[in-house]
Amino acid sequence: MSVIWDALNNINTLALGLLLLSLGIALFYEMINGFHDTANSVAMIIYTNSMKAEYSVIMAGIMNFLGVILGGIGVAYVIVHLLPLDIMVASNQNATLVMIYSLLISAVIWNFGTWYFGLPVSSSHSLIGSLIGVSTVFGVMHGFEFSQSVNWKALYGVLTALALSPLLGFGFAYLLMKATRKFVNNPKYFKTPDSESKRKRPNFWMRIGIIVTGAGVSFAHGSNDGQKGIGIIMIILIGILPTYYALNMDSHQYKIKQIHDSAENLAKFYAENNESLNKLVSEKHLISALKTKNTIAECNVNDVYDTTSLIATKLSGLKSYTELSSQDRWSVHTAILCSDNFFGQVEKTYLISDKDKSDYVSAQRKTLVSATEYVPTWVIIAVALALSIGTMIGYKRIVITIGEKIGSQPINYMQATVAQAMAMMTILLANFAHAPVSTTHIVSSAVAGSMVAEPEGGVQKSMIKTILLSWLFTLPVTAILSSSIYYCLSFIAK
Numbered sequence: 001m002s003v004i005w006d007a008l009n010n011i012n013t014l015a016l017g018l019l020l021l022s023l024g025i026a027l028f029y030e031m032i033n034g035f036h037d038t039a040n041s042v043a044m045i046i047y048t049n050s051m052k053a054e055y056s057v058i059m060a061g062i063m064n065f066l067g068v069i070l071g072g073i074g075v076a077y078v079i080v081h082l083l084p085l086d087i088m089v090a091s092n093q094n095a096t097l098v099m100i101y102s103l104l105i106s107a108v109i110w111n112f113g114t115w116y117f118g119l120p121v122s123s124s125h126s127l128i129g130s131l132i133g134v135s136t137v138f139g140v141m142h143g144f145e146f147s148q149s150v151n152w153k154a155l156y157g158v159l160t161a162l163a164l165s166p167l168l169g170f171g172f173a174y175l176l177m178k179a180t181r182k183f184v185n186n187p188k189y190f191k192t193p194d195s196e197s198k199r200k201r202p203n204f205w206m207r208i209g210i211i212v213t214g215a216g217v218s219f220a221h222g223s224n225d226g227q228k229g230i231g232i233i234m235i236i237l238i239g240i241l242p243t244y245y246a247l248n249m250d251s252h253q254y255k256i257k258q259i260h261d262s263a264e265n266l267a268k269f270y271a272e273n274n275e276s277l278n279k280l281v282s283e284k285h286l287i288s289a290l291k292t293k294n295t296i297a298e299c300n301v302n303d304v305y306d307t308t309s310l311i312a313t314k315l316s317g318l319k320s321y322t323e324l325s326s327q328d329r330w331s332v333h334t335a336i337l338c339s340d341n342f343f344g345q346v347e348k349t350y351l352i353s354d355k356d357k358s359d360y361v362s363a364q365r366k367t368l369v370s371a372t373e374y375v376p377t378w379v380i381i382a383v384a385l386a387l388s389i390g391t392m393i394g395y396k397r398i399v400i401t402i403g404e405k406i407g408s409q410p411i412n413y414m415q416a417t418v419a420q421a422m423a424m425m426t427i428l429l430a431n432f433a434h435a436p437v438s439t440t441h442i443v444s445s446a447v448a449g450s451m452v453a454e455p456e457g458g459v460q461k462s463m464i465k466t467i468l469l470s471w472l473f474t475l476p477v478t479a480i481l482s483s484s485i486y487y488c489l490s491f492i493a494k
Contacts, residue, residue, distance in 0.1 A: 030229040034390020041217035044416035061388025067222020074434035079231030096239035103130035106482035122438035129478030137483040161435035166445035172422035173449030213420035220427035246333035253319040262367040263311035299338035415450040
């Protein structure tokens with residue numbers, strides 16, 4: 001917390017106001033994320049009367065908190081790196097602020113509107129659509145080509161994960177539900193809440209299964225979706241307070257020494273493999289991190305040795321990043337981004353031809369980026385609290401949709417357990433791969449898979465059609481909305 005307090009005590013009133021407004025909008029977005037996504041993790045618990053709603057949301061909040069704490073920051077920085085490198089290293093604070101406000105306002109409008117109508121729409125899609133919109137219009141307004149306005153390579157990977165994960169959730173739930181029907185003969189496990197004449201709750205073992213798997217979905221949600229909010233907040237902090245958040249100011253001198261050594265090792269690696277790397281550059285196998293006509297930050301593929309050496313030089317003998325000037329902190333931040341982009345390509349290029357070199361570069365990169373890829377503890381706590389509060393306020397609308405409106409019949413206890421278990425597994429697999437996915441899509445698809453697997457089961461086509469259309473329109477609508485907002489705000493901010 002010392003870094004944020006130092007920042008707050010040393011910035012002007014305008015910057016403070018912009019910071020607080022940005023953080024407020026970002027946390028409100030996370031609350032709406034709770035309306036949509038965290039509600040999915042408690043929907044089955046509440047709908048089947050396995051646990052009282054107030055206890056369920058408290059449990060969900062705790063598990064979300066643990067998920068964010070233990071889930072790492074890989075997904076958060078996938079979100080950050082969806083933006084083109086030139087935006088992240090730009091010193092134009094107004095452009096960064098307008099970008100942040102535009103994508104957040106767009107995501108909030110779409111998420112809040114679809115929540116109001118009880119549609120389990122993906123917060124991930126709305127955020128990514130908004131990122132695409134602001135990145136594209138930013139590029140057009142600053143003279144970049146369309147292919148350079150968005151980090152398309154990273155975006156394709158994210159969109160692939162978003163598309164495949166619901167299919168996996170559906171397939172896993174379908175297969176497991178078929179297996180339980182074949183091997184589990186106790187009819188009590190397949191009752192629905194409205195079919196219970198004497199008891200209002202499922203039997204003990206089914207309650208345990210529903211609660212445990214629901215808790216698992218909450219944990220998985222925190223480990224994936226919570227990091228998206230973390231990524232947005234890190235963009236805000238770096239954009240508004242670059243002096244304090246361009247580098248991890250809490251780093252110990254021994255950590256700084258490790259980063260210095262990694263930069264020095266990568267520079268030596270480049271020098272030792274200069275001939276082969278230059279050949280790869282000339283053949284366009286290794287490209288510049290920034291291929292633009294109107295550059296904002298220079299990341300020249302031909303200057304990698306100098307860029308990486310700059311990091312080692314600036315950090316040599318350093319005990320704290322506070323010893324660096326504001327300009328030097330930003331130049332080191334930029335140099336790390338540029339170097340990591342280049343050596344990331346080198347790592348993949350050597351993966352087949354020389355795995356030892358690939359592993360060596362990978363290890364050095366991991367240490368190098370730790371200076372810029374980090375998350376303060378207070379950010380994690382704030383996001384976890386926002387998700388929990390959002391769940392408590394808005395879960396009811398989505399609970400009814402998940403429980404009654406997807407399947408042709410209300411969901412039974414076994415279906416609830418199966419759907420949650422498979423959703424949890426799918427999200428955790430995605431988190432392991434650092435792939436941002438939609439909890440909403442995965443849970444809804446897993447519920448549909450468990451419904452279709454039943455002998456007399458099926459889905460309500462009208463509701464499925466409505467959900468699919470809302471999924472389909474989320475990306476383009478939020479992209480158009482955020483780009484329009486950015487276009488308007490950019491003239492106001494001049």
